Amino acid sequence: MGGHPRARVALRRPRTGTYREPETAIARANLFTGLRSMIFLRGGILTANLPAVAVNMPLRTLAQRCKRLTPLLVAPAALLLNQGQAKAVLIYNIFESAGNVVVQTNGALDLTLAIPVGSNPCGINGLIVSSLAALCTGVDVAGTEWAITGPTSFNGTVSITPANCVSGIATVLYGNVSGLRLEDSYTSNSPIVSSATFNGQTLAGLGFTTTGLIGTWSLTGTTETIQVFIGPPSPSGAAVPGPLPLLGAGAAFGWSRRLRKRIAAPLSTPPQA
DSSP: OOSOGGGOOOOOOOSSSOOOOOHHHHHHHHHHHSSSEEEETTTEEEETTSOHHHHHHHHHHHHHHHHHHHHHHHHHHHHHHHHHHOOOEEEEEEEEETTEEEEEEEEOOOOTTOOBOOOOOOOSSOEEEGGGTEEEESSOOOEEEEEEESOSOOSSOOEEOOOSEEEESOEEEEGGGTEEEEETTOOTTSOEEEEEEEETOOTGGGTOOSOEEEEEEEETTSSOEEEEEESOOOTTSSOOOOHHHHHHHHHHHHHHHHHHHHHHSOOOOOOOO
16 A cells, blocks of 8 residues: 555455555544544544444434534524624604604613713703704603713704603703713613604704714713714614624625535545455
8 A cells, every 4th residue: 555654554354355545534644643543523533444334324424414403503603693793773863744843762772881970851851952962852751861972062053842742761862961861761772762743843944954964972881872863764763784794694604505515515435345
């Protein structure tokens, strides 16, 4: 038998003919181990002197089981990649509807690492003060104020209060004093949905002449953000997901396809005498 001297392996001689292991694979294995066996699949030891049937059958069984498990592993992998990039956001939308101006909040925030700075209530149901970057939505009740950083005013100086109609959880955005207040019943990562409607008002009359993002604030101590938009919310009522979670899911899908092809590849069998 040719190849490296250590690649010579004593095999049980079959009744007819001769049997040779692939010389290159055995040579590489013995060069690394210096033994007549090689480490396989993280801890399993495949002795070179074992008959081929004793090796191939367990590997075929393992491949079949892995093939059945692969679809079950793809979804959790994509989910983990997605969650690793996820970030909560609270969005205020100021828009016109049926001859009125509506302030609507949607989103969620993780307050685990947020910094409380006391309480600064709105004091009234519904408010817009451009010069203070202040918005109040929901039924005004007691709550905790959390530190934020960002703009201290919107465009314009018009203020309007109170709202003609409010609903949902109480929120107070105070850009001028760097605070966001949420009612005490709020728990981290639960939905924040509320609104304030001002009858007979227009965006232009409040000094909002262009649509789009007018301010972004960071919740101090966290990666959470608060954003204010001029214009109606998206049809889903939630922020559009960023590209990184989508790329993560795509990477997981591609990985699963490569793994499927590798598992489905036919196992090589030793030549028969």
